[in-house]
């Protein structure tokens with residue numbers, strides 16, 4: 203009997219690499235809104251955004267714009283996030299690693315695949331569409347109007363119809379994706395392309411290692427489950 207039913211992936215720097223150059227995508231939006239935007243604006247914008255993400259109680263589009271307006275002394279309107287999402291959707295590498303597509307294709311035959319990302323669902327769905335990866339996923343969960351990962355509310359979206367022990371979470375953040383998932387009873391797997399976290403045993407550095415690692419974890423969970431029963 204299969205223990206793992208659902209495999210959930212983080213998006214940025216797990217499925218799709220993130221580059222800080224992507225923040226330059228605010229330029230056309232600012233221009234459209236008649237606002238000045240130079241390198242200093244971008245760096246202030248990034249720092250205000252990161253500050254909001256780490257301190258906000260609930261992640262909302264209006265919360266972000268208010269926080270940025272306050273820090274940059276500007277007046278972005280309520281449409282800013284949806285306008286920026288259109289630009290962010292284009293921020294994907296020219297070619298997604300074939301190892302990622304191959305691993306997802308293999309895993310999608312056996313498991314239900316989800317995405318759990320610390321950003322707005324619609325915006326991230328567009329990036330998955332443009333990268334050609336959306337077809338492997340049955341659901342994309344964001345953090346619209348809830349707390350960021352690893353909150354109970356964010357992980358609870360994965361657990362509406364499966365038990366935590368039937369779910370695994372894969373991501374590049376040890377705190378948010380691995381230990382965060384474990385706090386909710388979900389087995390966490392670390393994507394560690396630079397093999398930095400030598401201490402965490404359930405890690406992989408290349409997506410071509412992932413299907414076999416999942417098989418090993420499946421076997422381990424099966425034995426553990428048998429002992430418990």
Ligand SMILES: [Mg+2]
Nearest residue numbers: 212214215374
């Ligand atoms: Mg990530």
